[in-house]
Amino acid sequence: xxxxxxxxxxxxxxxxxxxxxxxxxxxxxxxxxxxxxxxxxxxxxxxxxxxxxxxxxxxxxxxxxxxxxxxxxxxxxxxxxxxxxxxxxxxxxxxxxxxxxxxxxxxxxxxxxxxxxxxxxxxxxxxxxxxxxxxxxxxxxxxxxxxxxxxxxxxxxxxxxxxxxxxxxxxxxxxxxxxxxxxxxxxxxxxxxxxxxxxxxxxxxxxxxxxxxxxxxxxxxxxxxxxxxxxxxxxxxxxxxxxxxxxxxxxxxxxxxxxxxxxxxxxxxxxxxxxxxxxxxxxxxxxxxxxxxxxxxxxxxxxxxxxxxxxxxxxxxxxxxxxxxxxxxxxxxxxxxxxxxxxxxxxxxxxxxxxxxxxxxxxxxxxxxxxxxxxxxxxxxxxxxxxxxxxxxxxxxxxxxxxxxxx
Amino acid sequence: xxxxxxxxxxxxxxxxxxxxxxxxxxxxxxxxxxxxxxxxxxxxxxxxxxxxxxxxxxxxxxxxxxxxxxxxxxxxxxxxxxxxxxxxxxxxxxxxxxxxxxxxxxxxxxxxxxxxxxxxxxxxxxxxxxxxxxxxxxxxxxxxxxxxxxxxxxxxxxxxxxxxxxxxxxxxxxxxxxxxxxxxxxxxxxxxxxxxxxxxxxxxxxxxxxxxxxxxxxxxxxxxxxxxxxxxxxxxxxxxxxxxxxxxxxxxxxxxxxxxxxxxxxxxxxxxxxxxxxxxxxxxxxxxxxxxxxxxxxxxxxxxxxxxxxxxxxxxxxxxxxxxxxxxxxxxxxxxxxxxxxxxxxxxxxxxxxxxxxxxxxxxxxxxxxxxxxxxxxxxxxxxxxxxxxxxxxxxxxxxxxxxxxx
Numbered sequence: 001x002x003x004x005x006x007x008x009x010x011x012x013x014x015x016x017x018x019x020x021x022x023x024x025x026x027x028x029x030x031x032x033x034x035x036x037x038x039x040x041x042x043x044x045x046x047x048x049x050x051x052x053x054x055x056x057x058x059x060x061x062x063x064x065x066x067x068x069x070x071x072x073x074x075x076x077x078x079x080x081x082x083x084x085x086x087x088x089x090x091x092x093x094x095x096x097x098x099x100x101x102x103x104x105x106x107x108x109x110x111x112x113x114x115x116x117x118x119x120x121x122x123x124x125x126x127x128x129x130x131x132x133x134x135x136x137x138x139x140x141x142x143x144x145x146x147x148x149x150x151x152x153x154x155x156x157x158x159x160x161x162x163x164x165x166x167x168x169x170x171x172x173x174x175x176x177x178x179x180x181x182x183x184x185x186x187x188x189x190x191x192x193x194x195x196x197x198x199x200x201x202x203x204x205x206x207x208x209x210x211x212x213x214x215x216x217x218x219x220x221x222x223x224x225x226x227x228x229x230x231x232x233x234x235x236x237x238x239x240x241x242x243x244x245x246x247x248x249x250x251x252x253x254x255x256x257x258x259x260x261x262x263x264x265x266x267x268x269x270x271x272x273x274x275x276x277x278x279x280x281x282x283x284x285x286x287x288x289x290x291x292x293x294x295x296x297x298x299x300x301x302x303x304x305x306x307x308x309x310x311x312x313x314x315x316x317x318x319x320x321x322x323x324x325x326x327x328x329x330x331x332x333x334x335x336x337x338x339x340x341x342x343x344x345x346x347x348x349x350x351x352x353x354x355x356x357x358x359x360x361x362x363x364x365x366x367x368x369x370x371x372x373x374x375x376x377x378x379x380x381x382x383x384x385x386x387x388x389x390x391x392x393x394x395x396x397x398x399x400x401x402x403x404x405x406x407x
Numbered sequence: 408x409x410x411x412x413x414x415x416x417x418x419x420x421x422x423x424x425x426x427x428x429x430x431x432x433x434x435x436x437x438x439x440x441x442x443x444x445x446x447x448x449x450x451x452x453x454x455x456x457x458x459x460x461x462x463x464x465x466x467x468x469x470x471x472x473x474x475x476x477x478x479x480x481x482x483x484x485x486x487x488x489x490x491x492x493x494x495x496x497x498x499x500x501x502x503x504x505x506x507x508x509x510x511x512x513x514x515x516x517x518x519x520x521x522x523x524x525x526x527x528x529x530x531x532x533x534x535x536x537x538x539x540x541x542x543x544x545x546x547x548x549x550x551x552x553x554x555x556x557x558x559x560x561x562x563x564x565x566x567x568x569x570x571x572x573x574x575x576x577x578x579x580x581x582x583x584x585x586x587x588x589x590x591x592x593x594x595x596x597x598x599x600x601x602x603x604x605x606x607x608x609x610x611x612x613x614x615x616x617x618x619x620x621x622x623x624x625x626x627x628x629x630x631x632x633x634x635x636x637x638x639x640x641x642x643x644x645x646x647x648x649x650x651x652x653x654x655x656x657x658x659x660x661x662x663x664x665x666x667x668x669x670x671x672x673x674x675x676x677x678x679x680x681x682x683x684x685x686x687x688x689x690x691x692x693x694x695x696x697x698x699x700x701x702x703x704x705x706x707x708x709x710x711x712x713x714x715x716x717x718x719x720x721x722x723x724x725x726x727x728x729x730x731x732x733x734x735x736x737x738x739x740x741x742x743x744x745x746x747x748x749x750x751x752x753x754x755x756x757x758x759x760x761x762x763x764x765x766x767x768x769x770x771x772x773x774x775x776x777x778x779x780x781x782x783x784x785x786x787x788x789x790x791x792x793x794x795x796x797x798x799x800x801x802x803x804x805x806x807x808x809x810x811x812x813x814x
Binding site for chain 1: 423426427430457460461463464465466467468469471472473475476478479482483485486487488489490491493494500501503506527550551552
């Protein structure tokens with residue numbers, strides 16, 4: 001079987017008209033002789049409507065019931081898409097996550113897929129049916145419905161492609177592909193034809209909200225090519241795959257940014273053994289995702305530890321640090337800044353090419369932008385700057401690395 | 408365990424406020440020491456909204472996908488009610504039909520329950536939880552989601568009470584109980600305190616849309632008392648149970664009517680052996696529900712057969728009769744009338760009391776209402792009349808049998 005997995009996001013199935021449009025696209029692929037599996041998200045803003053209902057009956061809804069509620073959104077989309085395909089005279093069947101055999105951890109709200117029991121899907125495909133699977137959801141060992149967290153439908157799609165030995169997973173969204181930076185901010189941004197898994201991972205983690213990082217990890221692990229493209233036109237999108245032709249690559253593939261960032265610094269805390277562990281363990285236990293960490297060189301047995309985190313977690317983090325670090329261990333205090341942003345460049349081409357970071361700092365200096373923290377990896381450089389400078393900074397860096405579209 | 412099953416209809420859970428109100432009622436029962444199972448329908452008109460979506464993508468949606476779509480409505484209600492109960496500090500868990508072990512025939516849109524695997528529900532009850540079950544839905548042997556058809560949530564509730572050895576099933580709705588006739592039509596109608604299963608069955612089948620007939624059948628078969636009452640006040644409702652004290656009963660318990668009726672007559676068809684079988688088999692194969700049948704005494708080897716059926720099925724029925732009866736067998740033709748209505752009296756008290764039917768005809772004659780067809784059973788008399796006369800007829804019969812409220 002020539003397996004093709006397609007995934008359509010919420011905006012692509014937001015109305016009955018758009019669902020019919022998706023049906024036509026799916027049928028086109030079927031007519032090309034593919035065994036087509038389609039993963040869909042909930043229609044448009046329907047998930048938000050459900051969330052609003054939940055908070056009207058309970059300000060702190062339990063995770064299990066929240067998953068029970070939200071998964072109805074995808075169940076609506078899959079049945080409607082199956083009907084729309086059937087209206088064209090093609091055989092189609094919708095399957096919920098549990099019916100599609102998507103087995104997850106016993107963890108609500110952000111379960112990971114453990115394995116996929118593919119018997120049912122294979123049976124339906126072998127009968128010539130187009131199989132429509134609800135994204136974002138699965139079933140845990142106890143028989144309860146779980147969700148995979150943000151971007152879960154991308155993960156469902158790539159995991160299905162991997163489990164069925166598909167070579168390609170097409171992710172249809174409302175943009176044409178992956179851009180060198182956000183085209184809404186920088187009109188000169190251009191679409192990338194190809195990007196490596198690692199670069200995409202960095203971009204995805206850095207706030208380019210096209211693909212969810214977990215789906216990229218899965219693609220990389222199982223060698224599934226991910227084709228990101230628009231459901232509103234027939235343009236070729238961006239292919240995410242293993243790229244070995246690094247030599248020919250641009251130095252930098254893209255510029256990402258994230259303005260949903262806050263910075264926290266613990267000042268002059270005693271540098272007892274395991275202090276970093278204590279700090280970040282305390283935060284991890286409360287599920288706070290810490291990003292860039294900088295530890296100062298100690299002086300007089302005291303150090304400063306600063307880090308960034310998502311802005312909505314700031315208050316919670318400050319309380320935890322006060323109670324569980326400062327009070328028991330001692331230190332001068334905590335300072336924070338909730339008006340910072342992260343600006344990053346990503347590129348497999350920067351491996352073993354010195355001076356890339358310096359070039360980025362040059363672009364920021366040209367615009368008088370102060371850099372507050374720096375973090376680097378093999379294929380990325382991130383700077384924390386004041387969030388009022390982010391637009392200026394992105395534009396300057398994008399142009400400085402020669403990414404601006406010609407003409 | 409002192410099992411109590413409660414069922415709340417769509418109007419009772421139409422808004423977050425009403426869901427909270429239901430939560431309070433459920434908690435009251437829990438605090439009385441009961442093991443409470445709650446069955447809920449979809450919120451208000453949400454099912455209609457889903458149906459509208461379906462017809463926008465496919466004018467003839469497949470039954471399987473239609474069930475997949477509609478069952479999301481109850482899944483939304485159960486999760487919200489569980490959250491609302493949890494908000495009050497009580498343990499609750501929602502279960503879809505499949506999770507609650509409701510196993511049905513492999514038949515979409517109107518599956519019958521085959522059995523209920525009660526392990527999961529018993530486990531949750533034994534942990535002290537209030538169990539919320541999605542009405543109207545189950546799972547068939549193939550693992551697909553099925554629905555139980557109109558009034559399916561009533562059936563779910565009574566079936567659960569039966570499977571768990573519950574003695575009573577409370578059906579909460581937007582009316583105070585079962586009335587001697589529709590109080591919106593006849594303000595003098597009064598609420599019945601008690602009614603027998605058989606009477607309720609006749610009333611339910613005759614268009615008093617308070618309880619679904621299948622739920623009453625189940626209640627009768629398993630000896631579950633059904634208490635019909637309002638979710639908007641604390642009034643006692645109507646108890647449906649086995650009544651042996653027929654002697655003390657009123658002659659007539661209630662007056663029912665149905666204006667969604669059409670009449671068809673096949674004129675002068677050849678009275679070959681099996682002709683009735685041919686006619687009604689042809690209609691049954693197309694799932695057309697025939698009600699009153701009258702066959703004239705034959706003349707010259709020819710007979711007239713007339714019957715009533717739901718008005719929306721009229722056109723389909725006429726085509727079938729033309730193609731499969733008149734053309735192959737021959738006859739003078741078909742006539743029909745799509746402006747008739749059925750008026751019925753029901754009462755266990757009329758068994759072996761002659762003159763009840765005559766008294767009904769007298770009430771209609773007093774108002775100059777012409778009777779077109781008559782049908783009788785042990786505990787009911789039905790007349791087909793012109794639908795413009797229905798209000799006048801119901802009022803006259805209701806008064807004539809002394810059912811009008813005093814004062």
